[in-house]
Amino acid sequence: MKHQEIMLNTLTKENNLNGFSEEEIGDDHIYTGLETPMKTDAFKISDEEKKDKIADLFSQIMDVMGLNLEDDSLKGTPNRVAKMYIDEIFSGLNPANKPKVALFDNKYQYNQMLVEKNITFYSNCEHHFVPIIGKAHIAYISSGKVIGLSKLNRIVQYYAKRPQVQERLTNQIAAELRQILETEDVAVIIDAKHLCVSSRGIKDDTSATVTSFYGGIFNTSSKIAELQNYLN
Numbered sequence: 402m403k404h405q406e407i408m409l410n411t412l413t414k415e416n417n418l419n420g421f422s423e424e425e426i427g428d429d430h431i432y433t434g435l436e437t438p439m440k441t442d443a444f445k446i447s448d449e450e451k452k453d454k455i456a457d458l459f460s461q462i463m464d465v466m467g468l469n470l471e472d473d474s475l476k477g478t479p480n481r482v483a484k485m486y487i488d489e490i491f492s493g494l495n496p497a498n499k500p501k502v503a504l505f506d507n508k509y510q511y512n513q514m515l516v517e518k519n520i521t522f523y524s525n526c527e528h529h530f531v532p533i534i535g536k537a538h539i540a541y542i543s544s545g546k547v548i549g550l551s552k553l554n555r556i557v558q559y560y561a562k563r564p565q566v567q568e569r570l571t572n573q574i575a576a577e578l579r580q581i582l583e584t585e586d587v588a589v590i591i592d593a594k595h596l597c598v599s600s601r602g603i604k605d606d607t608s609a610t611v612t613s614f615y616g617g618i619f620n621t622s623s624k625i626a627e628l629q630n631y632l633n
């Protein structure tokens with residue numbers, strides 16, 4: 402009976418991973434969907450409780466690795482990591498931290514593409530929990546509404562502050578912009594370096610990953626060329 406249960410679990414798990422092993426999923430950076438995979442009870446406990454738990458668990462990791470937590474330099478590390486995870490680098494997991502966006506009327510009747518380029522962001526690879534460092538370029542054509550330029554930056558930062566894969570980050574930003582701006586005419590390009598590729602594993606320090614989303618009118622060769630022109 403028990404054996405059967407285990408078999409079933411393994412089967413379901415394999416199906417979910419589309420036949421890939423967990424190891425392959427990590428090193429090839431395959432991802433499973435647009436939404437960040439979250440538990441249904443993700444926000445059942447408060448941020449403060451999460452920090453306490455993470456600090457405790459992280460001190461266990463350090464302890465297992467043989468680090469002396471009595472050392473003056475190390476003893477504050479578990480708390481620092483916990484605070485950093487919840488308040489900073491993974492704060493985008495909590496919808497409460499989503500930037501509030503106000504729309505304005507397009508009073509200037511500006512009807513060409515608007516490009517906000519070179520938005521620097523720091524994210525973390527969800528497969529290795531090491532940094533992804535990159536630049537995002539965003540473009541949209543107003544459907545009659547515009548948003549403050551700094552909001553474009555904030556939307557990028559919000560989705561970057563999650564354990565991520567670059568393709569999902571690109572598509573999450575695009576989905577958010579399409580919804581807020583009420584238009585399909587949105588483009589997102591991300592050019593990033595993954596420290597899990599450069600500092601470990603294959604150890605390629607020169608490669609970068611580029612991903613893009615071209616929606617609506619941006620999905621035409623003339624608009625793509627125009628956008629590329631602004632970015633170069």
Ligand SMILES: [Zn+2]
Pocket residue numbers: 427430526527528529530595597598
């Ligand atoms: Zn990685």
